[in-house]
Amino acid sequence: MLLTVVDEQPGSLDTLGMARTIGTPVAAVAFGTAADGAKLADELVKHGVGTLHLISHELLTDYAPEAFGEALAQLIARLRPEGVIATGDDRGAEVMAQAAARARLPLATQCVSVTGGDPWQLTRIRGGGMLLEDAELTAATKLITVAPGAAGAAEISEVRAVDECVVEAFTPELAPELARTRVVARTTRGDGVSLATAEVVVSGGRGVGSAAGYAVLEELAGLLGGAVGCSRVATNNGWRPHSDQVGLTGTKISPKLYIACGISGATQHWVGCMDAAAILAVNTDPEAPMVTRATYAVIGDVHDVLPAVVAEIRARAGPRR
Numbered sequence: 001m002l003l004t005v006v007d008e009q010p011g012s013l014d015t016l017g018m019a020r021t022i023g024t025p026v027a028a029v030a031f032g033t034a035a036d037g038a039k040l041a042d043e044l045v046k047h048g049v050g051t052l053h054l055i056s057h058e059l060l061t062d063y064a065p066e067a068f069g070e071a072l073a074q075l076i077a078r079l080r081p082e083g084v085i086a087t088g089d090d091r092g093a094e095v096m097a098q099a100a101a102r103a104r105l106p107l108a109t110q111c112v113s114v115t116g117g118d119p120w121q122l123t124r125i126r127g128g129g130m131l132l133e134d135a136e137l138t139a140a141t142k143l144i145t146v147a148p149g150a151a152g153a154a155e156i157s158e159v160r161a162v163d164e165c166v167v168e169a170f171t172p173e174l175a176p177e178l179a180r181t182r183v184v185a186r187t188t189r190g191d192g193v194s195l196a197t198a199e200v201v202v203s204g205g206r207g208v209g210s211a212a213g214y215a216v217l218e219e220l221a222g223l224l225g226g227a228v229g230c231s232r233v234a235t236n237n238g239w240r241p242h243s244d245q246v247g248l249t250g251t252k253i254s255p256k257l258y259i260a261c262g263i264s265g266a267t268q269h270w271v272g273c274m275d276a277a278a279i280l281a282v283n284t285d286p287e288a289p290m291v292t293r294a295t296y297a298v299i300g301d302v303h304d305v306l307p308a309v310v311a312e313i314r315a316r317a318g319p320r321r
């Protein structure tokens with residue numbers, strides 16, 4: 001049996017089709033209340049899935065990665081499926097990593113194609129999209145995440161609806177401390193330009209020096225109708241929120257212009273900005289990888305260069321700015 005982790009997110013049910021190409025039968029697993037389960041079961045019927053394992057617990061009222069992972073590991077121990085498949089979005093990757101570590105099972109992430117058998121033959125994305133790896137996965141229960149978009153693109157034979165999807169309730173045993181990492185509040189994004197879709201991104205790294213140093217980047221982004229981004233050093237230092245981070249563990253962007261200020265261009269950052277149509281690097285080091293790969297570079301201190309650029313734009317725009 002193959003278990004596929006599903007939720008209400010668009011694309012989540014695509015992984016069912018991919019699971020079916022690996023083996024059968026395919027059952028679904030989801031977190032939620034009985035009402036959530038009934039709603040999902042109605043949808044799963046159309047996807048030919050006859051069983052939904054519904055994980056419910058008072059600690060699972062909102063997203064809590066450790067508790068979700070532990071609950072899934074307990075379900076795996078009970079059902080001993082051949083494999084567990086989840087969408088490779090942030091949440092899917094996090095829950096599967098938690099479950100894999102707790103169940104002491106291997107996890108192959110970001111798979112774009114999988115052939116069943118023993119072992120499973122996988123092709124998966126590595127290096128932030130810079131290479132594809134062919135791999136084999138051997139384990140009593142094989143855990144994989146599917147790269148976003150890959151399941152929808154896979155060639156899947158037509159699915160026949162089933163008459164009924166039976167909801168099998170599962171209540172895990174969860175210690176209260178598993179809920180120490182959990183969603184405690186939700187905030188809505190402001191009305192400004194979003195990092196993922198902005199045509200211009202003004203991004204800052206260690207060279208910006210402090211949280212306050214981003215004021216001039218925000219000013220420049222505002223003048224250019226763009227968004228502010230940053231490197232992981234900036235998020236690690238608490239200068240910017242993680243939602244601003246560009247790169248492997250941040251957002252991948254493809255703006256018309258990426259202005260990289262005081263960013264060295266480490267591979268993990270580069271994979272997030274390499275699809276920009278043009279890159280302007282501002283850096284004191286002429287040998288920094290970001291400078292040598294950039295379309296344009298200014299060798300200088302961001303604290304001198306950026307105020308000068310802002311002043312020049314304002315001067316050229318005239319009194320309205």
Ligand SMILES: Cc1cc2nc3c(=O)[nH]c(=O)nc-3n(C[C@H](O)[C@H](O)[C@H](O)COP(=O)(O)OP(=O)(O)OC[C@H]3O[C@@H](n4cnc5c(N)ncnc54)[C@H](O)[C@@H]3O)c2cc1C
Nearest residue numbers: 205206207231232247248249250262263264268269284302
């Ligand atoms: C698993 C993993 C995932 C990661 N994911 C990401 C990710 O998603 N995004 C990411 O960014 N990083 C990521 N990293 C971290 C990455 O490897 C680098 O450490 C990070 O990108 C470096 O940030 P930086 O360029 O700001 O700092 P540094 O590498 O320290 O570079 C600072 C640059 O600023 C220049 N500089 C210094 N002062 C000035 C100044 N006054 N004016 C102009 N230039 C100046 C320096 O010459 C240097 O080039 C990841 C690492 C790992 C291991």
